[in-house]
Amino acid sequence: MHPERTESGCDEIARSARIWLIRRGVTAEDIAELVYVLQKDYIPGLTRDECLENVEHALSKRDVQNAVLTGIQLDELAEQGKLTQPLLAMIREDDRLYGCDEALATAIVGVYGTIGLTNYGYIDRLKPGILRKLDDRRDGETHTFLDDIVGALAAAAASRIAHRRAAVRV
Amino acid sequence: MHPERTESGCDEIARSARIWLIRRGVTAEDIAELVYVLQKDYIPGLTRDECLENVEHALSKRDVQNAVLTGIQLDELAEQGKLTQPLLAMIREDDRLYGCDEALATAIVGVYGTIGLTNYGYIDRLKPGILRKLDDRRDGETHTFLDDIVGALAAAAASRIAHRRAAVRV
Amino acid sequence: MHPERTESGCDEIARSARIWLIRRGVTAEDIAELVYVLQKDYIPGLTRDECLENVEHALSKRDVQNAVLTGIQLDELAEQGKLTQPLLAMIREDDRLYGCDEALATAIVGVYGTIGLTNYGYIDRLKPGILRKLDDRRDGETHTFLDDIVGALAAAAASRIAHRRAAVRV
Amino acid sequence: MHPERTESGCDEIARSARIWLIRRGVTAEDIAELVYVLQKDYIPGLTRDECLENVEHALSKRDVQNAVLTGIQLDELAEQGKLTQPLLAMIREDDRLYGCDEALATAIVGVYGTIGLTNYGYIDRLKPGILRKLDDRRDGETHTFLDDIVGALAAAAASRIAHRRAAVRV
Numbered sequence: 001m002h003p004e005r006t007e008s009g010c011d012e013i014a015r016s017a018r019i020w021l022i023r024r025g026v027t028a029e030d031i032a033e034l035v036y037v038l039q040k041d042y043i044p045g046l047t048r049d050e051c052l053e054n055v056e057h058a059l060s061k062r063d064v065q066n067a068v069l070t071g072i073q074l075d076e077l078a079e080q081g082k083l084t085q086p087l088l089a090m091i092r093e094d095d096r097l098y099g100c101d102e103a104l105a106t107a108i109v110g111v112y113g114t115i116g117l118t119n120y121g122y123i124d125r126l127k128p129g130i131l132r133k134l135d136d137r138r139d140g141e142t143h144t145f146l147d148d149i150v151g152a153l154a155a156a157a158a159s160r161i162a163h164r165r166a167a168v169r170v
Numbered sequence: 171m172h173p174e175r176t177e178s179g180c181d182e183i184a185r186s187a188r189i190w191l192i193r194r195g196v197t198a199e200d201i202a203e204l205v206y207v208l209q210k211d212y213i214p215g216l217t218r219d220e221c222l223e224n225v226e227h228a229l230s231k232r233d234v235q236n237a238v239l240t241g242i243q244l245d246e247l248a249e250q251g252k253l254t255q256p257l258l259a260m261i262r263e264d265d266r267l268y269g270c271d272e273a274l275a276t277a278i279v280g281v282y283g284t285i286g287l288t289n290y291g292y293i294d295r296l297k298p299g300i301l302r303k304l305d306d307r308r309d310g311e312t313h314t315f316l317d318d319i320v321g322a323l324a325a326a327a328a329s330r331i332a333h334r335r336a337a338v339r340v
Numbered sequence: 341m342h343p344e345r346t347e348s349g350c351d352e353i354a355r356s357a358r359i360w361l362i363r364r365g366v367t368a369e370d371i372a373e374l375v376y377v378l379q380k381d382y383i384p385g386l387t388r389d390e391c392l393e394n395v396e397h398a399l400s401k402r403d404v405q406n407a408v409l410t411g412i413q414l415d416e417l418a419e420q421g422k423l424t425q426p427l428l429a430m431i432r433e434d435d436r437l438y439g440c441d442e443a444l445a446t447a448i449v450g451v452y453g454t455i456g457l458t459n460y461g462y463i464d465r466l467k468p469g470i471l472r473k474l475d476d477r478r479d480g481e482t483h484t485f486l487d488d489i490v491g492a493l494a495a496a497a498a499s500r501i502a503h504r505r506a507a508v509r510v
Numbered sequence: 511m512h513p514e515r516t517e518s519g520c521d522e523i524a525r526s527a528r529i530w531l532i533r534r535g536v537t538a539e540d541i542a543e544l545v546y547v548l549q550k551d552y553i554p555g556l557t558r559d560e561c562l563e564n565v566e567h568a569l570s571k572r573d574v575q576n577a578v579l580t581g582i583q584l585d586e587l588a589e590q591g592k593l594t595q596p597l598l599a600m601i602r603e604d605d606r607l608y609g610c611d612e613a614l615a616t617a618i619v620g621v622y623g624t625i626g627l628t629n630y631g632y633i634d635r636l637k638p639g640i641l642r643k644l645d646d647r648r649d650g651e652t653h654t655f656l657d658d659i660v661g662a663l664a665a666a667a668a669s670r671i672a673h674r675r676a677a678v679r680v
Contacts, residue, residue, distance in 0.1 A: 010506060012256050013256050013260070016255075016256055016257075061453075062267050062453065062503060062506075063269055063453035063454060063455075066260070066267075066268050066269060066270050067270060067273070069256070069257045069260075070244070070257060070270045073253055073254060073257055074240070074244075077247070077252075082247075082252070083243060084243060085186075086179075086182050086183050086186055086239070087186075087239045087240060087243055090183070090236070090239075096625065096672050096676070097232050097236075097623075097625060097672060097673060097676050098236050098625075099233055099236060099277065099623050099624035099625040099627075100236050100237060100240045100274060100277065100624075102624040102625060102627045102628065103237070103273050103274055103276065103277040103624045104270060104273055104274075105627075106273065106624070106627065107269065107270065107273040107453070107454050110450040110451075110453075110454075111450075111451075111453065113401075113402065113403035113447070113450075113451065113607075113609050114403060114447050114450075114609035114610075114612040114613045114616070115403075115606065115607060115608075115609040115612060117609075117612045117615075117616065117627070117630070117631055118612065118630070118631040118634040118635055119631065119635075120627070120628070120631050121627055121628040121629065121630050121631015121632045121634070121635075122631045122632050122634070122635040122636075124628040124631070124632070125628055125629075125631075125632040126632075162606055162607060163402060163607060166350060166402075166606070166607050180676065231623075232623065232673060232676075233623035233624060233625075266455065266502055266506070267453075267455060267502060267503060267506050268455075269453050269454035269455040269457075270454075272454040272455060272457045272458065273454045275457075276454070276457065277623070277624050280620040280621075280623075280624075281620075281621075281623065283437075283439050283571075283572065283573035283617070283620075283621065284439035284440075284442040284443045284446070284573060284617050284620075285436065285437060285438075285439040285442060285573075287439075287442045287445075287446065287457070287460070287461055288442065288460070288461040288464040288465055289461065289465075290457070290458070290461050291457055291458040291459065291460050291461015291462045291463075291464070291465075292461045292462050292464070292465040292466075293461075294458040294461070294462070295458055295459075295461075295462040296462075332436055332437060333437060333572060336436070336437050336520060336572075352596050353596050353600070356595075356596055356597075402607050403609055406600070406607075406608050406609060406610050407610060407613070409596070409597045409600075410584070410597065410610045413593055413594060413597055414580070414584075417587070417592075422587075422592070423583055424583060425526075426522050426523050426526055426579070427526075427579045427580060427583055430523070430576070430579075437572050437576075438576050439573055439576060439617065440576050440577060440580045440614060440617065443577070443613050443614055443616065443617040444610060444613055444614075446613065447609065447610065447613040
């Protein structure tokens with residue numbers, strides 16, 4: 001009936017989200033580094049491995065994978081000039097009044113609850129590490145969705161660390 | 171510097187959102203009819219004109235226009251087979267676990283506050299009027315984003331009516 | 341330093357959320373019944389036990405517990421006349437323009453992603469089962485937050501069922 | 511029938527939101543200063559008057575007023591020890607895993623669309639001006655909700671400035 005369904009199985013979607021991120025120049029380690037920057041002053045003994053483990057967990061969530069695929073698809077189509085005007089210009093220029101990237105990012109941040117929202121906003125503006133690289137894009141590159149996605153992923157992973165540390169402590 | 175910027179002016183974006191909706195078979199009157207269905211039992215003397223006026227106001231909001239353009243673009247590219255797998259299959263089949271359409275719809279509902287959320291969910295499931303037509307799609311048509319966008323627009327307009335009626339009453 | 345911290349441990353919070361719900365007349369089984377009503381036509385072989393198991397899982401989430409405690413506290417203080425005007429009147433009368441109950445409910449629905457949003461809106465308006473009972477309140481009772489919390493819990497549990505069924509299927 | 515309704519008219523609610531903010535030590539000018547800090551590097555010729563005018567507009571929105579009243583009420587009841595445990599401890603200590611303050615703040619930020627989300631997160635963490643004062647609270651003071659509300663109000667006003675400047679420019 002739905003021959004495509006076999007192609008969009010859970011494993012395929014999970015694998016694609018990772019591959020697409022790497023294709024756009026972002027590794028799980030890059031995101032883990034953002035988590036470390038966000039949390040190192042608050043969580044004693046935090047290691048990069050713990051950050052990476054929580055980024056991996058966030059990447060295993062279907063809502064996160066959906067947003068990663070949708071956002072990167074829009075960035076790539078904008079880059080290739082394959083979107084219709086005036087949407088093309090808004091995404092290519094990262095128009096200040098275009099907020100669909102924030103809307104998708106919110107879905108990512110939310111997978112571990114509302115406490116991640118402020119971390120997402122903070123890192124999005126501070127732009128450390130990979131976010132700086134995405135921002136200093138060469139001509140022709142579009143990362144309007146990707147930078148919000150990456151910041152949201154780091155914020156989500158940070159939330160999960162906070163939740164798990166609390167569960168262990170008490 | 172940014173020659174595209176002239177093209178993505180506010181008027182152009184507003185106009186495009188309306189044209190794209192009509193291209194996909196949805197008029198402001200169709201959405202006003204949904205608002206009427208949602209609210210007629212609660213608001214004495216509600217007219218279709220008042221519903222239409224509030225749909226028009228919602229359509230004048232930039233956040234609404236952004237979501238309309240982005241969602242319709244994704245629907246059309248899915249229809250044309252121009253998205254990459256596995257995203258293509260998810261959007262084409264309106265996969266139950268794909269929630270980016272709901273994420274964009276939330277941005278629309280939110281423009282007049284949180285009270286519209288339940289109306290959006292209700293109408294999305296009841297599917298009266300134009301929503302039924304979008305759901306009974308012929309083979310090859312994709313309205314994964316559009317049905318959520320239309321329901322969210324109706325819910326937003328209903329919220330505005332509630333706010334304005336209250337302001338007049340007191 | 342923080343002697344209270346021992347009191348607000350994770351177990352205590354989880355336990356309190358359940359006790360407060362029961363104190364307000366809502367059992368996990370009542371919520372499971374709502375999940376069953378929402379999903380029985382879509383999920384072949386769905387049992388009430390499976391619904392209950394997923395309600396229990398939603399109740400184990402800290403974000404859910406926080407919203408349950410905060411919402412019930414506000415309902416109870418409104419009932420007892422211990423809130424300040426004009427907030428007291430807004431919560432007591434379930435003012436149509438008061439949307440903080442929807443804002444808290446959104447945090448509950450979101451714990452398993454955005455796909456639950458429409459279920460929440462639908463059940464909130466349909467008001468089957470326990471939601472009907474909460475709505476037909478006797479004089480003096482206030483369930484402004486509780487009915488949204490209960491509907492959101494049912495919608496969240498329904499989302500988890502959808503996610504888990506898909507994971508098994510593929 | 512509803513004698514309280516006359517008391518909770520729109521004017522009364524708007525007035526109360528302002529009075530309650532002032533009672534907690536926050537003026538519209540304090541919030542305008544945060545807007546100025548957020549936006550001065552991006553908007554040429556921005557004045558504090560323009561910031562204040564946009565804070566005033568945000569304060570005229572019913573969703574904002576609802577969140578202000580609800581959040582301040584919870585802070586004050588926590589301060590007075592009039593909430594029930596374990597909720598009392600969570601709000602008093604601004605528990606890291608308590609996110610209902612972020613959930614209410616999101617409703618405020620959202621009144622001018624999703625573009626304000628990152629500003630809210632950024633200012634919440636940077637804590638300039640009045641946010642620093644609220645954070646350096648003396649023993650016994652609770653501002654768990656207020657600091658998020660104030661940051662969200664500043665972010666919302668900043669969004670409105672961006673929207674209006676764009677409308678004028680094009």
